[in-house]
Amino acid sequence: MFDLGSGYGVAVSIAPVVRAPWPEQPLAAGVTSRSGRLGDVLPVAARTDAEIAAELQRVQRAKSALAAYEAELVVGLAALRPDGADREIGEPGVAGEAWASGPGRQPVAGVSEFFADELAMVLNCSRTAASVQGDLSWVLVERLPATWAALADGALDRPRAFGLAAELSDAARELEPAVLQQIEAAVLPRAGSVSVSRLRALARAELQRLDATAADRRRKQAQKSADVTVTPMRDGMAELRIFLPQPMAAALHGTLDGYARMAKADGDPRPLGQLRVGVLTDLVLRPWDESRPPVTAHLTVSADLGALRASCGSADIDGQPITAAHLRELLEQLDALCPGGLQAPAGGTLHLALTDPVSGALRAVVPRAELERLARRGCPHHPEGTCGCPLLDRPADVDRYRPSPAxxxxxxxxxxxxxxxxxxxxxxxxxxxxxxxxxxxxxxxxxxxxxxxxxxxxxxxxxxxxxxxxxxxxxxxxxxxxxxxxxxxxxxxxxxxxxxxxxxxx
Structure with missing residues (x-):
């Protein structure tokens, strides 16, 4: 510090500081290390029931604040991905109109259509989940600021905040901010005391009251997204989802339920849910229309070459050639699966995918007819059939753009x-x-x-x-x-x- 006569000046020297790494301490035998956990610092066993309940409420408020911050981060990343490089109408590679009109497929104005794909990679989730997350984050941060503020302050939990955003998602793209603020003002005072479904119903009714014409237009637009999808589930089950107008859904369910109850009254012991599924399957799949083309299948059977080790005398097939002996043994195993041997379905195809027993890597794919021909002919250079010459392998490279059928x-x-x-x-x-x-x-x-x-x-x-x-x-x-x-x-x-x-x- 030095005197300037009428005041003082300060000189500051800046020097880089290199911090030495913390010396690594060897662990004793049998001791492992891990990062700290909240339960270690805040042990649950030391709390009373009232303290646990209060802590759970604090956790919910913290989760709300994190959800609001996450929404800000998502919107911030979206702002860094403008749509300037996206394909435009008339350019090769532009998205088709049918794809762009599907549910959750319309990106926010000004944001790249591929932003949801990047967000899915960042969050390690599906593109559908990332698309929903991106859309609802934008609705909360940019179009429902009062709802976002309640979420950030812990006054509203994530399910209710995002449920409200989901209900108003389509309307948020076209309504004036003043209309959305009126809806928020009407439903937020009750948001914390009603269920998520009730909150969405309140918002839907308020939206209908304030903008009935636009609501009808959005309903007609939503009908264009009608679809039937299948989602695999556990234990060999799957979920068939039908997105369709509500009157049609009610009519279908009423028909299925009516037939199921008739079967129940006739003494069928199965539960009603199982009977409804059976009725739906019968109505859809029964062959009442002979003008339709026959249904067939294209089968690919995966065969692990490790199953051939014991019978073909090879000590190790890992990475070794697929020989005539392997193919003959495989044919014997296929023929043992069913009378007459495993064959292609009528009008369909049957291919055998041969995999390596150690790495699981695919070694070759061959039609059954070709498999029989190779097994019968054997190695053209050693007719006695005792050699180990390769007969099958990965398809060879081709010197052109279009891949070969193989x-x-x-x-x-x-x-x-x-x-x-x-x-x-x-x-x-x-x-x-x-x-x-x-x-x-x-x-x-x-x-x-x-x-x-x-x-x-x-x-x-x-x-x-x-x-x-x-x-x-x-x-x-x-x-x-x-x-x-x-x-x-x-x-x-x-x-x-x-x-x-x-x-x-x-």
Missing amino acids: QRRYTRARDRTCRHPGCRNSVARADLDHVVPHAEGGATSCSNLCCLCRRHHRLKTHAPGWRFTMTADGVLTVTTPSGVTRTTRPPGSRIPDRSDDDPPPF
Whole structure:
């Protein structure tokens, strides 16, 4: 400090400080280390029931504040992903109108259509969940500020805040802010004392009262999103979902319930729910319309080569050639499955996918007729049939852009679904894509081809900042513009998990 006559001045010196790392302390034998847990600092066993109840309420308020902060973060990341690089109408790769009109598929104005895909990678969830999270976060932060403030202050919990945002999501895109504020003012005072479904009903009624014309328009728009979807469930079950207008839904349920109760009255011992399912199946699948084409199937049977070890005398098949002896033994096993042998269904196909017993990697895909021919002919160079010459392997590379039919069979049998992280779209609706683009020198080989649904094919081709790499054994690594990396392996693969390795470009 020094005197300037009429005042004082301060001189500051800045020097970098290098902090020495905390010395690593070896652990005693049998002792392990882990990060601290809240239960260690705030032991539950030391609390009374009243204290536990009060702590649970504090946890709920903290979860509300975190949910509000998460919504801010999502909206902040969305603001960094403008739609300037998206495909426009008339350009190759633009999204089809039918896709863009589906539920949860319309991005927020000014935000890239691929933002939801990046958010799904960041949050490690499905694209559908990320799309809903992004949309509701925008509604809360930008269109329902009073609801967001109540969430941030812990006065409203996450289920109610996001339930209200979901109910007003479509309206929030077109209503004036003043109308949304009136709805908030009408429902928020009661929001904490009613159920989520009741809160949504209150908001729906208020919206109908303030803007009946727009509500009818949104209802007609929603009808365009009608669809039937299937979601696999546990224990070999699945959930069939039908999104349709409410009067149609009520009529269908009433019909199914009526027939089910008639069967119950006739003495059927099964529960009503099971009877409704049976009625639906019978009404949909019974062959009343002979003009329809016959239903067939295209089967791919996966055969582990490890099952052939004992009978074909090979000490180890891991990575070894697939010989005539292997094929003959496989045919014997297939013929033992059913009388006359396992054959392709009428009008369909049957392929055998041969997998490595150790890594689970797909070795070859072959039609049954070709399998029989190779087993019968054997090695053309050793007619005695005692050699170990290879007869099958992965399809060879081709010197062109379009994959060969054998490459298509192999890649689809290997991938089974779209390989983008979190996507489970069937290969029946997927494209075969070059991971390294063919125009940039990428080979048309099974080690450079993977199945991507049309959306993720478009993302890889047109969305800036994304990186895709794939190893020779089919392990696909995807990196977002924000640096988040996810890895997918072919289904059934037992390739060692190297998630601790450095992300691309290594």
